[in-house]
Amino acid sequence: MVCRLLGVARSHVSDLMARSPDWTDGRTARVRDETADLVLVDAVRAEIGDLPTYGYRRAGALVNRRRVALGLAPFNHKRFYRVMKAYRLLLPKAPRRVASARVHDGVVAVTASNRRWCSDGFEIGCENGDVVTGVFLKDCCDREIISWRAWSTRGLPGEPVRDMLIKAVEARFGDVKVNDGVELEFLSDNGGAFRAKDTHALVRELGIKPVHTPVCSPQSKEWASYCTLCGWLNGDKCRGGRTVTPTLSLD
Structure with a gap:
């Protein structure tokens, strides 16, 4: 009844009463093995001497890998943290x-076509280990994929982006330049392919205004990525009032 009122377990009270007078808590009265700590410090310094950017997790993995190869018992990762902290070997936080106090109240979507286009790149991992890289250009009004490019290597250079822009302008306006009186924006992130001087020069030559999302603004950037990867690659896209299943050809 007393244990129930106090909210403690009877087994714990029984253990307390059965303890010997010389009992000590091993968690607070732990004796450090300074010699073993020095051995650990020397092993860590030998691993991170050439590359001191390793944290305690990676340094511990390297030391334990060498100890296991020599038939020795590995150390616990908590011990690595304690010893490296005592000898100032941890990386600075x-x-x-x-x-940011900036309010994300902007609207990416527009109410009319050919007022704002957005673009982004992506990578698709294949079962054989290859990677397909692609880039697309989409209208922020009807979400139609106006133009896209794909290739079977990693990296997003500027040439496919510029070629995609030319094809998109020809597809929408039938010319190599935006029609007079049309104010069209090209929205993208701050990737090198989009911020390149050649890309900016071509965008302005086509009669388009280049616009980039803020560096710390995933709210505006992910609009293009979400709508395309979830709606176009995994389903169908609508073009001219009819549903078309996209096909990807790298030839």
Whole structure:
């Protein structure tokens, strides 16, 4: 009844009463093996001497890998943290990012076609280990994929982006330049292929205004990625009032 009122387990009270007078808590009265700690420090310094950017997890994995190969018992990762902290071998903590006070109240979608186009790149991993890289250009009004390019290597250079822009302008306006009186924006992130001087020069030559999302604004950038990867690659796209299943050809 007393244990129930106090909210403690009877087994715990029984253990307390059965303890010997010389009992000590091993968690607070732990004896450090300074010799073993010095051996651990020397092993860690030998692993991170050439590349001191390794944290305690990776340094511990390298040390334990060598110890296991020699038939020795590995150390616990908590011990690596304690010893490396005592000898100032831990990496400095990353500075806390200042929260932006900017209000994300902008609207990416527009109410009319050919007012804002958005673009983004993506990679698709294949079963044989190859990677297909692609880039697309989409209208922010009807979400139609106006033009796209794909190739079987990693990386997003500027040439496919510029070629995609030319094809998109020809498809929408039938010319190599946007019609007079049309104010068209080209929205993209801050990737090198989109911010390249050649890309900006071509965009302005085509009569389009280049616009980039803020660096810390995933709310505006992911609109293009979500709508395309979830709606176009995994389903169908609508073009001219009819449903067309896209096919990907790298020839």
